Structures are given as C-alpha cells and as structure tokens.
Amino acid sequence: MAGLKEGDTFPEGVEFSYIPWTPENDSPTSCGIPISFKASEEFKDKKVVLFAVPGAFTPGCSVRHLPGYIEKISEIRGKGVDLVCVLASNDAFVMSAWGKVNGIKDEILFLSDPDCKFSKSIGWDVGVSPNRTARYAMVVDHGKVVYAEKEPGRDVTVSGALAVLAKL
Numbered sequence: 473m474a475g476l477k478e479g480d481t482f483p484e485g486v487e488f489s490y491i492p493w494t495p496e497n498d499s500p501t502s503c504g505i506p507i508s509f510k511a512s513e514e515f516k517d518k519k520v521v522l523f524a525v526p527g528a529f530t531p532g533c534s535v536r537h538l539p540g541y542i543e544k545i546s547e548i549r550g551k552g553v554d555l556v557c558v559l560a561s562n563d564a565f566v567m568s569a570w571g572k573v574n575g576i577k578d579e580i581l582f583l584s585d586p587d588c589k590f591s592k593s594i595g596w597d598v599g600v601s602p603n604r605t606a607r608y609a610m611v612v613d614h615g616k617v618v619y620a621e622k623e624p625g626r627d628v629t630v631s632g633a634l635a636v637l638a639k640l
Contacts, residue, residue: 475594475608476620482612486511486590488559488583491568493576500572506564509583511590516615518554521640523609523631524591526598528562528570528582532626537607538574540633545579548633551640553611557581561588561597561604596622609636 476482488511491497491504514520523541525533541548541556548556558580560567567582576582591597591605598604609631610620619639621630629635 475596475622476610476617478618478620480617480620482512482515482615482617483590483593484512488585488590489564490581490583491564493568493571493578497568498572498577500569503565504568506584509581511583514555515612518612519552519614520555520557520612521548521553521609521636522557522559522612523636524559524585524596524605525607526560526604528560528566532607532628533560534570536628537632538570540628541580542574542576544633544637547637548640551637553640555581557583559583559585559590559605561585561591561602607631611636611639 488509489506490509491506497504525537564584567584571582585591585605588597588603588605596606596608598606606622608622611618623631
C-alpha cells in the first residue's frame with residue numbers, strides 16, 4: 473500500500489500498545505501496564521490527529537517534532553479534535569516515559585506501533601533494521617482520512633503541528 477490519502481477509510485483491525493497515564497504512574501521510572509489501544513474502533517467516532525516519529529527520545533523527534541504539538545495542543549483541541557496521538561515503533565514503556573518526561577499526562581496519547589505493523593501496512597516505515605516508523609501525520613475524522621502526508625525528507629514540514637493545524 474502506498475500510504476493513506478484523503479477520502480480513505482482508516483483501516484480495520486489496527487491496534488497499538490499504550491500505557492494510560494494515571495497519577496500512580498506519573499514518574500518516568502514507574503512502568504504502568506500496557507494495554508491494547510484499538511485504533512480502528514477508537515477513531516470511528518472521533519476526530520483524531522495521529523502523527524508518527526522515527527523514535528522516542530531522538531533529537532529530531534524530541535526537539536523538532538513533538539514540541540510543536542505540545543505547544544499547539546490547545547489550538548488543535550479548539551478545532552474539535554478529540555484525540556491527539558503520537559506513534560513510534562518504540563515499546564509502550566519507552567513511549568510512556570517519553571510522554572512523562574515531557575510533562576504530558578493524557579493530552580497526547582503516546583502509542584507504540586510494535587514492529588511497525590501499521591506503518592508497514594501503509595508503506596510508511598523507514599525500511600531499515602531495526603525498523604522504524606517514517607515521519608508522517610494524518611487527521612482521521614470519524615473513521616475517514618481527511619489529511620495524510622509523509623515527510624518527503626528529514627525535516628518536519630507536512631507532519632508538524634502547524635501543517636496539521638492548517639488542515640483542521
């Protein structure tokens with residue numbers, strides 16, 4: 473598959489791994505319990521921004537990609553967005569810790585795409601070993617893709633918070 477595009481239905485059966493934030497596991501050193509996040513079901517009745525990064529705690533992702541979403545979360549939510557999710561191939565424990573060190577509770581869901589299963593299925597993985605998600609973003613409105621772009625290079629342009637905000 474060559475990515476998702478405007479007008480496509482978000483695929484069925486997509487599940488990610490996720491550790492919900494709770495006051496008990498607020499510390500980056502507390503683990504929490506991973507659960508299955510059934511994205512296909514969750515996205516059917518919501519307006520969702522999903523952006524993917526090659527790796528948690530990496531320079532480009534931590535310095536140039538995630539901060540824009542943290543900074544613009546209120547504006548994004550103000551456009552009727554129910555969920556904002558960041559996705560990477562890192563395991564759920566790493567994704568959870570990345571959210572915690574950035575002071576995020578449940579404003580952004582830090583989801584794990586183990587083995588890049590979803591990203592591979594849409595052809596938006598990096599294709600190296602170990603495999604990583606490509607850098608991309610999509611807006612899913614009640615199960616329909618209304619925006620989906622994969623970065624053409626190493627910069628954060630079409631998948632950044634400002635680009636997504638302009639499409640909401």
